[in-house]
Amino acid sequence: MADDFSEYFRLLSDLGNPVYYSLFLTITISVLIFLFFKYVLFPLRKKHIVEKKELELKNVRLMALFAELDPNPLIRVNADGIVIHINDAAKNLGKDAPIVGEKINKIIPSINFPIDDCIKKDQPVVFTETINNKFYSILFRGIAYLNIAQIYFDDLTERKQFEEELQSSKVKLRELSEHLRNTLEDERQRIARELHDGVGQNLHLIRLKLKTIEESQSKDFSEKDYATLFNSIESSINELKEIIYNLKPKNLDEIGLGPSLRILTKRISDETGIKGSIDIYGSEERLNKRLELTLYRLTQEALSNIVKHSMAKEFNIQVMNNKEIIKLLISDDGIGFDPADTNSKSNSSGFGLLNMQERISTYNGKLKIDSSQGNGTVIITEIPKEETINE
Structure with missing residues (x-):
């Protein structure tokens, strides 16, 4: 051991x-x-x-x-949905009330989803909202490592207004196209009726008279018979001239815009009893044919509206032609109208004004309407000279 x-x-x-x-x-x-x-x-x-x-x-x-x-509003919230920070642009979202410290769904009702889940999952949510008459695309983005969420605003108000205006323009153009088709059909029927009732009837009478003479055993042909035939032929010629003039004014090609407008002014005054006057300032040099026809048709359209709707006693046409622009001003002392009412589909004068606007837009021109109930109407057309050079 x-x-x-x-x-x-x-x-x-x-x-x-x-x-x-x-x-x-x-x-x-x-x-x-x-x-x-x-x-x-x-x-x-x-x-x-x-x-x-x-x-x-x-x-x-x-x-x-x-x-x-960021020029657009930006808001930061915590997991409880309380606003903890905003930038300067976001201060307008709350009107007069402060935003910081408020629940975000009081400001943006569309945020009705669980905010804390979005933050934990770094989940983005995109939606739209109208706030204080502005239309926003909103991106709600959770940020997990900071335990917050950022809310980004993209102001789409102008784009939405542009899209609405574009859609409205498309509707107006469709209505104008329909109106022009109806007008064209009405014009065809009017021409057919005038040819039938006027020229057609006269030619038919001439034919019957000649047939009677041919079948008559008597070779006597009185002065009265000659006069009847001559008057019928003369009436037919005048009616054909009237129809052709309405389709395309011959004077315009021969004598130009200024003299043609003077003839048109006198003709409207004589036919309707509305006192008309015309003043031409600047050069009366010939313009290109297409532009002259456009300005002539614009004047016709405006005078047609005066005759049909204005109850005016007088109207005046002014043409100003200088180096930079061509200005056409047509005014009357009638009852006037609210330009906003021309958007109505049932308002025929609205289509006329829209048609005028379409004609002017070809030359990058401007159409201004100054009118109100009881105060007459002034229509101003301005066309830049450079837009007509290469026509």
Whole structure:
């Protein structure tokens, strides 16, 4: 027993014992691991946390800077849907009441979805909303690492108004096209009726008279018979001239715009009893045929509206031709009208004005209407000279 104890003590006191080597190695590794964690890993982790926070803070500052620079409204909310920040452009969304501190769904009713879920999932939501008479496309974007959401506004009011105006113009053009088709058909029927009732009847009478003479045994042909035939032929010629003139004024090609408008003014005055006058300022040089016809038709359209709707006693036409523009001004002392009423489909004068506008737009011109109930009407047409050079 004593020998065993001595042997055990000898082995324990022997420095070459492998147990000591294992123990030393274990302690050394443990110390090294401790030192690595304390002086390497922990500082790196701490540095990473600090850098991450600095980066998040930098991102927040950048987001705030971009938000302030953004001309469109921008709102930031927390997970509870409370507004925590807005840029200057967003201040107008709340009218007189402050926005910060309010629930976002009070300002934007369309935000009725779980905000915290969108934030946790970094989920974007896109929708539209009308706020204070402005139409916005809104992007709601959750930002999980900041536990907030940013709401971006894109003002589409002007684009929506443009689309509505474009759609309205398309409707007006369709209605104008329909009106022009109906007018063309009415004009065809009118010409057919005038040819049938006037020229046709006269030619029929001439034919019957000649047939009677042919079948008569008597060769006597009195002056009265000659006069009847002559008057019938003369009447037919005059009616044909009238129809042709209404289709295309011959004078316009021969004598130009100014003299043709003077003839038109006198003709309208004589036929309707409305006193008309015309003043021409500047050069009366010939314009290109297409432009002269356009201005002539515009005047015809305006005078037709005066005769049909204005109850005027007088009208005046002014033509101003200078180096830069050609201006046509037509005024009357009639009952006037509200220009907004011309949008009505049942208003025939509205189609006439729209037709005038379409004619002028070909030359990049402008049509202005100054009228109100009881105060007469002034229609001003302006066409830039350079738009007519290459016609």
